[in-house]
Amino acid sequence: MINRRQLFAGAGALGAAGVLGIGARAWQQGLLGGDNPALAAWGDWTSQRQVGALRLIGAGVLAASPHNTQPWAFAVGRLGVDLFEVPGRSLGTMDPFGRERLAGLGGAIHNMALGSTALGRAARVRLLPDPQNPLHVARVLLGPDNSGPAPHRLVPIIGRRHTHRGAWRGGALPTAKVEALMDFPAFPDVRVLLFEAASPRGERFAKLTSDATAAIAGDTAMMADSHRWFRHERSDAVTRMDGLTLATSGISPWLATGAALLPAQSAQSEGRFWLAATRDTHLPTASIFGMILTPNPHDRRAALLVGSAWQRLHLNAVAAGLVAQPLNQLPEMIDRQTQLRQPPAFARAVDALLDDPAWRPSFAFRIGVADEPAAPALRRPVSDVLGPPARLAWEIDQWRNAGGAF
Numbered sequence: 001m002i003n004r005r006q007l008f009a010g011a012g013a014l015g016a017a018g019v020l021g022i023g024a025r026a027w028q029q030g031l032l033g034g035d036n037p038a039l040a041a042w043g044d045w046t047s048q049r050q051v052g053a054l055r056l057i058g059a060g061v062l063a064a065s066p067h068n069t070q071p072w073a074f075a076v077g078r079l080g081v082d083l084f085e086v087p088g089r090s091l092g093t094m095d096p097f098g099r100e101r102l103a104g105l106g107g108a109i110h111n112m113a114l115g116s117t118a119l120g121r122a123a124r125v126r127l128l129p130d131p132q133n134p135l136h137v138a139r140v141l142l143g144p145d146n147s148g149p150a151p152h153r154l155v156p157i158i159g160r161r162h163t164h165r166g167a168w169r170g171g172a173l174p175t176a177k178v179e180a181l182m183d184f185p186a187f188p189d190v191r192v193l194l195f196e197a198a199s200p201r202g203e204r205f206a207k208l209t210s211d212a213t214a215a216i217a218g219d220t221a222m223m224a225d226s227h228r229w230f231r232h233e234r235s236d237a238v239t240r241m242d243g244l245t246l247a248t249s250g251i252s253p254w255l256a257t258g259a260a261l262l263p264a265q266s267a268q269s270e271g272r273f274w275l276a277a278t279r280d281t282h283l284p285t286a287s288i289f290g291m292i293l294t295p296n297p298h299d300r301r302a303a304l305l306v307g308s309a310w311q312r313l314h315l316n317a318v319a320a321g322l323v324a325q326p327l328n329q330l331p332e333m334i335d336r337q338t339q340l341r342q343p344p345a346f347a348r349a350v351d352a353l354l355d356d357p358a359w360r361p362s363f364a365f366r367i368g369v370a371d372e373p374a375a376p377a378l379r380r381p382v383s384d385v386l387g388p389p390a391r392l393a394w395e396i397d398q399w400r401n402a403g404g405a406f
């Protein structure tokens with residue numbers, strides 16, 4: 001028979017083992033402090049650690065990308081930077097035509113163009129410069145030192161832009177803030193549509209986005225493809241430096257810490273969480289919704305420009321003290337129904353949101369005001385995304401063609 005003293009001793013030992021176990025798990029998950037090397041890319045940019053053309057890449061890698069897939073590789077030369085699509089960094093059935101992947105690349109291009117002004121060198125961007133190689137999505141040519149404009153006002157914002165998935169304040173935004181959002185030159189074949197969340201169009205958008213989220217959460221293939229980019233274990237996060245994490249999921253830091261101690265969620269429970277967050281948090285606490293439209297979302301150039309426009313809108317939002325989150329469930333379901341050759345129910349339903357149905361939605365989002373900033377997402381640093389140097393022949397050709405001048 002066990003006496004009381006033995007019982008207390010046993011309970012104490014169990015408790016100590018439990019605390020030790022939790023401590024070990026907290027250590028394993030990086031919850032006991034220390035730097036996260038998978039976040040160093042943000043500091044590399046803000047502390048201006050890169051020099052020359054590498055600086056452009058430092059800005060490019062901080063762009064938004066679908067599920068943080070970072071579908072890019074760069075080649076750097078004396079006269080500029082080449083950017084390549086990496087199709088293997090794919091969302092599968094969540095992005096069956098690679099449209100979102102190109103949007104992520106477009107965001108990187110926009111950051112590089114802005115970043116060039118920090119170098120003081122003039123820049124020219126050519127999209128899809130090589131008809132023989134469609135994966136070569138952009139070339140940024142750099143002029144000599146002191147040939148460029150003054151640093152762009154958004155240069156310091158590049159390192160402060162983070163997708164915010166938390167609860168916001170809601171309510172209408174002052175007109176000046178909405179105008180600040182739209183302060184950028186027109187992109188060919190791209191239109192931005194903004195509407196108040198509380199407007200009839202906003203309510204319709206919320207209903208359709210909620211329906212599209214439910215459709216995705218119920219689609220086993222889409223959820224499995226989404227789940228592949230979720231990094232629950234810190235060991236995964238620090239080696240891969242991409243994908244989504246609890247810290248950026250919009251839950252409070254305390255809850256994220258608690259959840260990090262537990263085993264990873266299944267794809268199915270991730271879908272349930274996402275649907276609940278969309279319905280209870282993302283949609284009801286937004287100030288405005290919006291869509292980026294283009295006549296042919298699957299045109300590669302258009303997809304790049306849509307991504308550039310989103311990057312610019314998000315940077316403008318941060319500069320204006322606002323927060324932003326893409327909500328792309330509708331365009332994703334439009335593509336998924338096309339892929340499955342199903343009746344285009346979401347494509348038809350979205351017509352009710354558009355002034356001109358010839359302009360199709362390629363990106364959807366919410367913008368608003370939050371009390372807390374969003375956490376930074378994982379990033380591969382410049383050293384991890386650099387391929388072989390840009391072809392020497394190209395540099396020499398450029399140099400000759402330009403007569404030795406830019």
Ligand SMILES: Cc1cc2nc3c(=O)[nH]c(=O)nc-3n(C[C@H](O)[C@H](O)[C@H](O)COP(=O)(O)O)c2cc1C
Pocket residue numbers: 062063064065066067068069100101103104107161162163164165243244307325326327328329375376377
């Ligand atoms: C084309 C594209 C689609 C995206 N779709 C969504 C989305 O539907 N929901 C969401 O919360 N974030 C979405 N994002 C945001 C990315 O998940 C985010 O950019 C990425 O995780 C990196 O985080 P960061 O933007 O904070 O740097 C999208 C981004 C891009 C470029």
